[in-house]
Amino acid sequence: MFEIIKKTLQTGCQTTKYPQTPDFAPQGFRGKPEFIAEKCTYCADCVKVCPAGVIWLSEKSGEKTLSLSCCGCIFCGRCEEVCKPGAIKLTQEYELSAKKKEDLISSIGRKL
C-alpha cells in the first residue's frame, strides 16, 4: 500500500499541456508533405506511386502545376522515397485541420 502511494507521488502529473503549450512531434514522425519548388522537375513519379491518389499534375497553357491534397493522404512517405531530385519532404507538422477541403491543397507551378 505504502509502496503504491510512494510510486504515485513520484510519478507526478503526466497530462500534456497541449493547447496551451505547443507539442512537437517526435523525430521520424511523418506529417504534412511539402514540395520544394526549385528542385522539382515535374517528372510525375510521385503521382504514379501515391497509393491514395492525392497528388496530381495538370497542364494549362504551357504551365505545369503539381498539386497535393492532405485530405486523403495517408502519410506513407512513398513520394519522398521515389523522388530522385528530393523535391518532396514530409515535415513534422500535424495540425492540418480545415473547414474546407480546398484549404488542404498545396500546389507548385512552373512555366515551361
Place this chain on the structure above:
Amino acid sequence: MTVEDEIEIMGQRMNDKIRKIFGRSLHIREVDAGSCNACEVEVNSLSNPIYDIERFGLHIVASPRHADMLLVTGSVTRNMELALLKTYNATPSPKLVAAMGSCACNGGIFGETYASGGGVDKFIPVDVYIPGCPPRPQAVIFGIMVVLDKLEQKIGKKEV
C-alpha cells in the same frame, strides 16, 4: 519577436478560446462508419490520463441524443450508410460533424467503390476535416478548436 514567442501567444489565445467557449461543455458521439479501428484507438487515448480531454469539458457520450458533435471515422461503407444517417438525424440541432482520418475525408486508400462511400461529406454535411492516418490525439484536439468557430456561427444564426 521570435518564433517561440509567436507560438506562446498562439497557445495563450487557444487557452482563452477554450475557457470562453467551453465555459459549459461539448459532448461528442463517436461514430464508426467502417473504420479500420486505428482512429478508434486514438479516440480512446483522448480520454486517458495523458491527453485527458475531460479537463476541457469535452465528453464522449454513449448516445447521439446526448451529443452536440459527431466524430465520424471510416469511409462510410454500404452497411454503415443507413446507420450514419440515422445517427445524424437523432442528434439535436445545432450539431457539428467532424470527419476524422483520411478515410472519412475523401475515402483514403479505399476510394469510392461499390462497397466504400468515399468520404463522409457525400452523405452528411461536414464542418471540419481532420486528416491523418490516424491523426494524433493532439491533432484531434486541434480539429475541435477549429470547429468551435463554426459552432459560434451556428448558434448566432439559429441554423437548423
